[in-house]
Amino acid sequence: MSIPDQVTIPIGDCAGRKIWMVQSWRTPLMIVLLLAFLLLVLRGGIGSSNYVDTYYTSSIVQQQHEIQHRLNVALNRLEEKNRDLQVLIQEESERLHQLKLSLKDGTVEKNVIDGTLHYDAQVEQEVDEAKYNLDYRPVISVKAKAETERAGHIIEPDRSWLRPSEQTRTNRQDAVVSAFQWAWKGYKEFAWGHDELLPVTRKSSEWFGLGLTLIDALDTMIIMGIDAEYQEARQWVAAELQLDKNTDVNLFECTIRVLGGLLSSYALTGDVMFKERALDLGQRLQHAFNDESGVPYSDVNLQTMNAHKPKWGPDSSTAEVTTIQLEFKYLAHITKQNVFHERVSRIMEHLRLLPKKDGLVPIFINANTGRFSGNTITLGARGDSYYEYLLKQWLLTNKNETVYKDMYLEAVNGIKKHLLKRTEHENLLYVAELINGRISPKMDHLVCFLPGTLALGTFHGLPQEHLDIAKELMKTCYEMYARQPLGLAPEIVHFNMGPQREDIYVKPADAHNLLRPETVESLFILYRVTSDKQYQDWGWNIFQHFEKHCKVSTGGYSSLSSVLKSPAKLR
Numbered sequence: 001m002s003i004p005d006q007v008t009i010p011i012g013d014c015a016g017r018k019i020w021m022v023q024s025w026r027t028p029l030m031i032v033l034l035l036a037f038l039l040l041v042l043r044g045g046i047g048s049s050n051y052v053d054t055y056y057t058s059s060i061v062q063q064q065h066e067i068q069h070r071l072n073v074a075l076n077r078l079e080e081k082n083r084d085l086q087v088l089i090q091e092e093s094e095r096l097h098q099l100k101l102s103l104k105d106g107t108v109e110k111n112v113i114d115g116t117l118h119y120d121a122q123v124e125q126e127v128d129e130a131k132y133n134l135d136y137r138p139v140i141s142v143k144a145k146a147e148t149e150r151a152g153h154i155i156e157p158d159r160s161w162l163r164p165s166e167q168t169r170t171n172r173q174d175a176v177v178s179a180f181q182w183a184w185k186g187y188k189e190f191a192w193g194h195d196e197l198l199p200v201t202r203k204s205s206e207w208f209g210l211g212l213t214l215i216d217a218l219d220t221m222i223i224m225g226i227d228a229e230y231q232e233a234r235q236w237v238a239a240e241l242q243l244d245k246n247t248d249v250n251l252f253e254c255t256i257r258v259l260g261g262l263l264s265s266y267a268l269t270g271d272v273m274f275k276e277r278a279l280d281l282g283q284r285l286q287h288a289f290n291d292e293s294g295v296p297y298s299d300v301n302l303q304t305m306n307a308h309k310p311k312w313g314p315d316s317s318t319a320e321v322t323t324i325q326l327e328f329k330y331l332a333h334i335t336k337q338n339v340f341h342e343r344v345s346r347i348m349e350h351l352r353l354l355p356k357k358d359g360l361v362p363i364f365i366n367a368n369t370g371r372f373s374g375n376t377i378t379l380g381a382r383g384d385s386y387y388e389y390l391l392k393q394w395l396l397t398n399k400n401e402t403v404y405k406d407m408y409l410e411a412v413n414g415i416k417k418h419l420l421k422r423t424e425h426e427n428l429l430y431v432a433e434l435i436n437g438r439i440s441p442k443m444d445h446l447v448c449f450l451p452g453t454l455a456l457g458t459f460h461g462l463p464q465e466h467l468d469i470a471k472e473l474m475k476t477c478y479e480m481y482a483r484q485p486l487g488l489a490p491e492i493v494h495f496n497m498g499p500q501r502e503d504i505y506v507k508p509a510d511a512h513n514l515l516r517p518e519t520v521e522s523l524f525i526l527y528r529v530t531s532d533k534q535y536q537d538w539g540w541n542i543f544q545h546f547e548k549h550c551k552v553s554t555g556g557y558s559s560l561s562s563v564l565k566s567p568a569k570l571r
Contacts (some may be wrong), residue, residue, distance in 0.1 A: 100542040137551060153410070154333040155398055156267065172540055179226050179547065180217075185211055185231055186555025193240060199556030201571050208249045208258075211241060215261035222268045237262070238273050243280050246303040250310075251288040251296055251318035259285065259327045266334065273332055276322030282331045286343055294346040296321050315364040315373045321347055323385035325393050348393070352419070358417055359410030360434070361386060362414075377434040380444030380492075385413050388453050395460060407456070412466065415450075423495050423503035428479065429472040430495050445516050448477035452522030455529045467529070474526055477519045478506060478538050484563040487545035488513045511562040512571065515550065 096465040105304040170179070185195075190205035191197035198205055214233050221230040259281050266274035281302075288300035297307040298316045309316070325344040332341035350370055351361070363382035364373035379387060390408035394401055421432045421441065431447050433440040454470035480489040483504055492510035496503050520539055527535035549568040550557040558570040 003285050007246050007425075039147065075090075092531075093117075097119075112459055139435065154330055155396055159415070161465060176543065177226070177549075179543075180227065181221060181229070182551065182557050188229075191554055193236060196349060197556050199552040199554070199558050200505060201535060202554055206255060209245065209247055210243075210249070210254070210258050211236065212253075215241075216257045218261050219264040219268055222265065234265075234271070234273075243277070244303055247302065248299045248301050248308075249285075250299055250320075251285060251307075252298070252317070254281075254324060255285060255327050257326040259331070263334075264331050267330070270488055279335050279337075280330065281333075282340055286328075286340065289343050289347075290367045292365060293519070294343075294350045295365055295367045295370050296324075296347070297367045313364075315366050317382040318351075318363050318365050318372070318463050320359055320383045321367075322351065323389050324460060325389055326396055327395070329396060348404070352403065356410075357434075358414030359412075359413040360418060371566075375436045377419075378444070379415070379431050379447045379450060380433065380442075381446055384444075384446045384449055387415075388449055391453055391457050397455075399460070405462075409462070412454070416469070421495070421497070424498055425496065426503045428476045428503055429469070430476050431473070432495075441497050442492060443495065444492050445477075445480065445514075446453060447479075447491050447517055448473075448518040448522055450522070451477060452518075452525035453526050455522070459529045470526065471530075474522055474535070477522065478542075481519065481542055481545070486513075486549050486560070486563045486568055487541070488560065488563045489516075489519065490563050491516075506564060508562070508564070511564045513560040513563050515546070515548075515557060515559055539550060 052215050078518040134198055186202075187197045190199075190202045191213070191416045193214065194204035195207040195209065196205045197213065209426065214236060215258040218230065218233055218237070220397075221233065225322040228390050262274045262278035262281065265271065266278065284305060285300060286297040287305035289306075290296060295316065296319060297309040300307040325348065328344040332338055351365075354361075355369075356371060357377065360377045361383070362372040362374050363376050363378060364404060365371065366373050377383065387408070391402045391409060393409065399405070413539050415431065419431050420429060420432055421439065422429055430441070430443050431450060451470040451474040454466040454473070457465060459472070477489075480493050481487060484490065484506070490506045490511045491514060493504050493506055494510075496505065520542060523535045523539040523542075526532070527539070548559065550570070552558050560568040562570050
């Protein structure tokens with residue numbers, strides 16, 4: 001029989017909703033076991049024999065004294081916890097009482113939180129947030145640094161800015177909405193319900209058979225306020241999405257695209273259907289986790305629940321196993337099924353204890369041994385989002401899981417120490433790779449997530465130096481676009497560390513463009529953090545080049561074979 005970690009204690013209700021306090025009962029359970037053991041010892045049930053020699057009897061007495069001492073310490077701690085719990089219950093009960101008093105026909109005369117006057121909508125939001133904190137604050141916890149840290153409530157999205165009307169959109173925003181609708185037109189006409197559109201051949205392709213594009217686009221439609229398209233896509237998810245199918249899926253891709261799409265749609269709408277579908281998928285995906293090492297396999301079958309390593313080798317990608325935490329933690333939060341939280345937290349705790357190079361990690365890890373593989377360190381493919389998610393896990397949990405902030409800061413210091421380099425002529429800052437201990441002046445477009453991540457950290461109180469680095473890296477990422485004949489970036493660039501070449505050069509094999517979003521996302525964050533319109537203009541310029549070179553006449557946008565040749569050749 002399994003013993004639950006926690007017990008829930010009802011402390012009141014608000015607006016018809018029960019408010020619960022969660023209290024761990026492992027401590028009192030251990031005390032009960034200690035009491036039983038002590039009783040057996042004192043009554044002679046353990047070690048009682050007429051032939052016990054004096055030395056052994058003395059040892060038993062010493063053990064009894066030690067157990068009695070530990071029991072007293074445990075009892076004192078339990079009393080302290082009980083007192084703290086009673087105080088907390090009293091405080092929350094009083095707060096709940098005040099909130100009830102503040103509600104009168106859907107309005108309040110005075111906000112009980114800060115004593116100021118508010119409009120009805122603002123008050124209603126604050127009351128909802130207060131009830132939300134009472135409901136969820138104690139539910140999710142993780143173990144880190146040999147102590148249990150309360151995760152606190154997960155940050156919910158601010159919905160106040162959603163769904164701008166057509167009257168308030170700018171011309172640039174209208175152009176972006178139109179671009180989405182053009183891409184959706186191609187998908188709906190030639191690939192509806194399938195994973196991906198092949199826009200040039202006007203066909204579809206399957207990866208997992210889960211409607212990846214459709215689900216991944218749901219939150220975009222919600223934010224843009226595109227109602228007709230959204231309702232049609234929602235109906236497909238409700239009626240057509242089949243999860244109980246005999247197919248292998250990549251844990252990482254399925255998590256960030258399908259599970260993430262369902263969860264973000266639930267977060268933005270409160271539509272329970274999305275939560276139910278997300279729970280079903282999460283229960284299937286969790287079988288990818290290796291019970292011994294905690295590190296998940298790369299692939300899992302949605303029907304048989306059998307997991308296995310990738311076909312191309314024995315290892316999982318470090319970025320893949322550490323870029324599923326946000327989704328599974330939020331799933332645990334909304335379903336109150338802590339197993340999801342424990343699964344992904346165990347990965348992070350395991351990686352925290354592994355040896356690193358000043359916070360930097362190799363790009364492969366073995367699910368069976370739980371150890372890193374190889375000596376390649378990069379913020380590009382297979383390494384990138386490990387670093388990104390360290391910061392975002394800290395932020396997601398209302399900055400309560402500080403272990404991730406510490407890991408992130410250590411990693412940024414490692415990047416500064418080992419990977420940040422400058423070009424010979426123009427002193428452009430870039431992030432190199434470290435391969436078998438040697439620097440390679442190569443940078444994937446994927447690395448352009450870093451300026452936005454550094455700026456986001458600075459916005460939340462991390463060192464100002466991070467923003468200075470972000471600005472310089474952002475310029476380098478933009479130059480990867482601006483210096484190419486088509487005005488679009490290649491997949492990989494190399495940097496000049498000597499007097500022979502230009503500062504940025506592209507090898508023909510690396511010249512393709514895959515419509516990657518990292519640079520544009522970082523520009524968005526840099527603009528929001530700094531209010532510098534230069535970043536808006538850079539983003540608009542990139543968008544216009546995508547429109548010019550990648551737009552397909554029948555709907556959709558295509559990747560390019562090379563950004564070095566004009567006219568553009570669609571892939």
